[in-house]
Amino acid sequence: MADLTGDIARLGMSRRRILQAALLAGPGAMALAACARADSSTPTGTAASGAATLQIASPTNPVKWPINPGNEAIASGLSPEKDAVLRLYNYADYLDPGIIKSFEEKYADTGVKVELSTFNDTLEAMAKIRGGSVPFDIYFPSYDQIGKLVLANLVRPLQHSYIPNIANVYPEFLNPFYDLEWQYTTPYTLYTTGIGWRTDRVSEDIAARPNPYDVFWDPQYQEHLAVLDDYREVIGMTLLRNGGTDVNTGDDALLAAVRDALLQMNEKTQPRVTITGYTDLPEGRLDLSQAWSGDLIMAVSYLPEGTDPAILRYWFPKDGAGVVNNDVMVSLKGGQNPVLSQLFMNHVMDAKQAMNNFAYTGYQPPQVSITPEQLISDGFIPPNLQEAIVLPGYFDSGYRLLELPPDTEAKYLAIWQQFKAGA
């Protein structure tokens, strides 16, 4: 899940969003939002952002982040903090409560309590972390925020000796382009962005189209489809649909074409803009949706009783040339429990815990022990959703949504604003 703009669209019927509903029900939500933004402007990182420039990591320009003076990794072999409250900061329903329980049991002698706070989108989360009012220990962003986190000195470098379970994940994550030598990050989940649909409502095989992304402009699906409420994903998808291969482009001509295409999409199909596809699709409110791979795996559990899971399908380019990303875990500098934080990351990467988390969230962990064949043969994923499995090779062939330079980001957000205004 990259940056997610908007949040009310997520107020579907799902349990994972009910808390947000409570949050937004207050009449002062707007004023509060304004205050929250105001808070974030007395940030710890103002000095840094004033002078320094943002470094952009990409597969062709991998970055080894600096270790800011005074922010060295903790020593190895320290004992965990006593009677600590370990504060996690994550999307709602994006972590199996069983992991928290088993962690508390494993370290019961330290008296640790784990507290999970949730955010609606990483933009909001970033503002709160910079505000520094809550000492969160672990944050679960996409890697497109690492540059800003390091620049504002908000993350703590890892002491690798606490995290032996890194051996369980794909070796790429020992040296990812966004954080060479995994100084700050451990991988959390993998996902592709594709198209999900119901075969009982959509008769054609979308995967067989020459350009499957065209379905979002096809009037026959008018009013029965959705795109993700995520500016990077929708603009990225439109760039690919227009024949591009750079989903992070700052090129004005390409972006103008994207804007025109999106306004055209509004006209032709009136899509919903939501990230609740994982319930809307199985519950029949949508026939077709832009989706993250994890959404379709999760959708199986939201199907009404008696509905055959075989009606769900997911498409991602066969050659792996689609949008593929991963979320990470970072230890925040504002947190009070560096040792427990790193032990918790280690715990999440334990093979068994990771599988439990996969079952709960639908999002695949980068565990080497997972093979697609086994996921299908174990009945973990129905064969019709085979394409929702993230293959390691995708990370070579796929496109990544990278951190954008601020001026490019502003262009993307302006397009998104216009699209959402229904102009």
Add this chain to the structure above:
Amino acid sequence: MAKRSQRFLWPALAIPSFAWLALFLAIPFYVVLCIAFGQVDPIFRTSIPAWNPLDWRFDQFAITLDRIFGANNFYLAPITRTITYVVTAVIISLIIAFPVAYFTARYAGKRKGLVLVLLVAPFWISYMMRMLAWVNLLQTDGIVNSVISLGGLLPVEVNWLSGKPYTVVMGLIYGYVPYMILPLFAALDRISPSLLEAARDLGASGFDVFRRVVIPMSIPGIAAGMLLVALPMMGDYFTSDLLSGSPDTSMIGNLINGTIQTPGQSGQAAALLLLVLLVLAAPMFLYTRTVARSETRS
């Protein structure tokens, strides 16, 4: 001595409400101003409010005005859409509310209280919950469709929740109609029955009484009701979000909400909010003035 303490007592009783207003209206409003006239952090794209009015800049305001009146005026679409929706919804609300209020005031007799309570009862549930209930009712395989199609006999399948303007307008009407009923009831209830009897005695037909006595006397109630429903409808965004979710029905509220949450655009959101406030303050001001005038007259 007693007189003196009384002189301080009454103003002192007003302190809590002034404190409340200062804390939750004046200060937040100042924050909005500071954001609207502030700057944007170049890297994090969070807004940097300008707390000192001398530092205020009009860049964000200029962008907002340009998007309304300039070449790429895409703010105009949600603005005109909102006005269309609200005007339609207010008129239909009035058509629904007037007979209800009239009946309650004139014919409910002893059960007036009960009728009013029953009318207002659904609104004890939060607006959000009621809209979520509509989401269930209006699904393609929901109750509304199965009633319209007589349980599946007729081939009717309306996809209510897929960006239909009429669904959003319906949601707005349902959500706010009691705020129309209550002031209308108050106005109609105040009309003394003897006035109506006098009109009949002087030869007016039933319709004449309604047209020439009831309607003119209920105008303050109609105005109050229209204002009371129009103002929150103008700022509403979750009705459209829940019952449509499509950019095709985005209203001003959705535009402001989306803009606030977008990094680097909170200044524009604040500017937009101020503009909406200015525009809405005008009818409010007119209304309070006419009410004040009519009260001094009577």
